Amino acid sequence: MTAIKNYIQEKRSMFESYMLERVETLLAPDTLKESMAYSLKAGGKRIRPMLLFAALETYGKPVEKGLDTACALEMIHTYSLIHDDLPAMDDDDLRRGKPTNHKVFGEATAILSGDALLTYAFELIASSTNHSPEQSVKLIQMLASAAGPEGMVGGQMADMEGEQKVLTLPELEYIHLHKTGRLLVFSVMAGAYIGGADERDTELLEKYARHIGLAFQIRDDILDIEGTEEEIGKPVGSDEFNEKSTYPSLLTMTGAKEKLADELNQAHDALNALSRPAPLLESFANLIAERTA
Helix, strand or coil: CHHHHHHHHHHHHHHHHHHHHHHHCCCCCCCHHHHCCCCCCCCCCHHHHHHHEEEEEECCCCHHHHHHHHHHHHHHHHHHHHHHHCCCCCCCEEEEEECCCHHHHHHHHHHHHHEEEEEEEHHHHCCCCCCCCHHHHHHHHHHHHHHHCCCCHHHHHHHCCCCCCCCCHHHHHHHHCCCCCHHHHHHHHHHHHHHHCCHHHHHHHHHHHHHHHHHHHHHHHHHHHHHHHHHHHCCHHHHCCCCCCHHHHHHHHHHHHHHHHHHHHHHHHHHHHHCCCCHHHHHHHHHHHHHHC
């Protein structure tokens, strides 16, 4: 586990410097750039861009080939968090232990900084010199699909409609495969696409990514009960307070942990069938299972 944490630390420093430089050089109002950078700097393990890099390296390609796409991915993830925290959505005061964007900059600026991150993400890919025009169009299509009404936004809508209702397990999985899972799947699939994975490996990597996406959310639900506010950066028990269906509420805590183990086993099975070893992706699956934040 130490090796993967060292890998993340090394790549994260390079990635964050590159991403923040992209924002700092924008010809835009300073307040808007400050708001965008505030949430981009809020931290986290950068699991999504790191997964993209790990998939790239599995196929022998340098991480630099995926930098613009990784930045675009993290910007879209960050915009979704800014908007999720707004009073009209989850009405959260803290994100990763810091005041949420709208608490610092006001609701209007928070909305606009989210809008800016979303739209600039696609400009980054379109203007990247790391891909051919055909590759850029494909990556834009993949990311738009993952983030849009059939992906993350659709999952967020289903999540809102599911509040204060007892959902079935398939309904809960739909929410998480879309709200959280689709961007995680894109992370791996983009790395595989840029890296030149063949069709069989691409299918296996999609399976791997779907399973770790569910595992990520199951672990999140468990941490909402067993974690601490210091670790997870928000109040413990917020899901229960908001009357949200979770894996522990539907399956019991024991059942949720068994489900987590099953998803991870299936993720590892997919990797074991790949045409080449993927130690970085294996380590990421284990990291997701053991994360405390």
